[in-house]
Amino acid sequence: LMRRNPGQNDPHGPFATGHGISRHAELRTKLSQAIQHGAAGVLFINDPYSVAKAATDRTESITKAQAEIATLADEYLAAPDAEGDKVAAARDKLKGAVDRWKSLKASAEKPEDDGLMKFGYAGHNDGKKGLPSFHITQAQCNEMLKAALGKTLSDLETEIDSDYQPRSALLPGWKIQGTSDVKQVRADVSNVIGVLEGEGPLANETIVIGAHYDHVGRGGENSLAPGSTDIHNGADDNASGTAALLELARRLSSRPQKLPRRLVFIAFTGEELGLLGSAYYVKEPVFPLDKTIAMFNMDMVGRLNDDKLTMFGSGTSSRWEPELKALNEASGFKLAFKPEGFGPSDHSSFYGKKIPVLHFFTNNHPDYHRPSDDWEKLNVEGMFRVVEMLERMIIQTAETPERPDYIEVKQKPMAQRGGNRPYFGT
Ligand SMILES: [Zn+2]
Missing domain, CATH: 3.30.70 (Alpha-Beta Plaits)
Structure with a gap:
């Protein structure tokens, strides 16, 4: 093949x-x-095409690197002797370009196309x-x-x-x-589920709030740090979502009044191995899926940067976008709406069962799936703000008599989280 x-x-x-x-x-x-x-x-x-293309690309980048050296050499020679800072800066840039060219040459000598x-x-x-x-x-x-x-x-x-x-x-x-x-x-692993019963005529309807609690251990095939056996703590992916889940459970369970609908908090396992925990839950649901009216997922909510919050699944119910915009007036995020309900995290399993979903995501970063995804890089205040907005979203969804409508979003090519999700290999 x-x-x-x-x-x-x-x-x-x-x-x-x-x-x-x-x-x-x-x-x-x-x-x-x-x-x-x-x-x-x-x-x-x-396929021969890809192998040939890799060789052409390499030749092109060597040519580009050579041209860059020529330009930077000119700049270096033109730097006035009297201005030592400029000379040093130009030399550093030139040295950088030469190093790049050398490493390209070296990899061209033993290509692994x-x-x-x-x-x-x-x-x-x-x-x-x-x-x-x-x-x-x-x-x-x-x-x-x-x-x-x-x-x-x-x-x-x-x-x-x-x-x-x-x-x-x-x-x-x-x-x-x-x-x-x-x-x-x-190995036997478990989803961890907490249930907060509702009260009244809608008490048999369920809202699922989820976050996966597994990560990639000591690296291996799901790591983006080749060969690393360091512990991958996964502070953002997804200790952040797990902590947010616990905090939401703590807050919502300490309300004096019960909500009209049941809240089910799920810490999913095996997400990194292909959404195993959420796939199992929708196969063996604890509460009927036809009475599960919405699923809210948090996967990587710990790196809020420049207030940018991405909302996957915003097109899976006609209610989501207007409601989020209204709630956001108090939260002040820069919201990016991504309508698709399928994507590489646990909400996908629920969307596959025709349940409206929303996935909160504070965007990718260079530490993704690397040992450097650690706690000191978390934006804790940002996590607090995500929790606060999602809490209001949950209460509003639980209290609105009508359940959110389900919309089938036209399927686009699968988003590749991190650009290098191994199990989308081609
Ligand atoms: Zn994750």
Whole structure:
């Protein structure tokens, strides 16, 4: 199976979304296709286009780096001797450019364009529909293709790109043998649920407030710090949401009057492994989902910066946007509304069950999924403000007699949190 998809260089081609890489390129999509067609195993190969493009990109950046050196060298030579500060600054800039060029050259000398995917790149699997999958080099693949079909991978790619027709073929005389000894380590983990009963005619309706409490441990495939075995504390992702959840539970449970609807606070587990905890909850709900009228999620609410608060799911009920705007008059956030209800956090599981959702998010940062996501970088006052606004949102939703309507938002390509969510591998 070739990776990616045909026509990556064709802006009008059938797969021309997301820089030429469509959702059909996702490894799990390819694997499920293979399973449906009765495959016994899969060998992945890098597509020649991507490998060639990586080489071109590298040459281009070396050329750019050289041009930058020339410009900065001119500036350095033009700096007047009398002004020592300017000379030193120009020299530093020049040195920076030379260093960049050197490191580009060094990586060009031993390119890993046909690099193999790291183990776990395609994410986790519950083992039920698994298929032994390997990744082989283009050289290995070409050896077989040439012997069996008299063609190379590039030939096939060019043919496919010319008419978008498959070139699947048997390789007569070739057999593959391989052993996969992946051990699945299983562990029991739990969602933690707190319930605050309501009172009155709507008391059998539920509002879920959630935040995942797991993170990525000592790194590994979900870490963005390659090779690190340092503890990843995940202060923002998602100790911030977990703390906010506890604070909301504390505040709402200390109200003298019960609310008209039931509040269910859930600290989800296994979010980082693919929304496991919330997926389990919607499969085995503690309270009926058809009477669950809304789900509010907090995942990364600890880094409020410049008052910017992103509201995912704002289009999943017609009420959300006007209500949030009104509530925000007292809160003073710069709100960014993202209508889509599906996304890489636990609200997605509930939206999949046709429940209106809102996900509070104070935006990404360079410490995301790295050991440096630590408590001293949290904006605690910002967390307080998120809690305060969400508290009013919860009370308002619990007290409004009508339940929020559910809206199906036209699905866009999946947002990739952090730009590098491993289990969206292509
Ligand atoms: Zn998270």
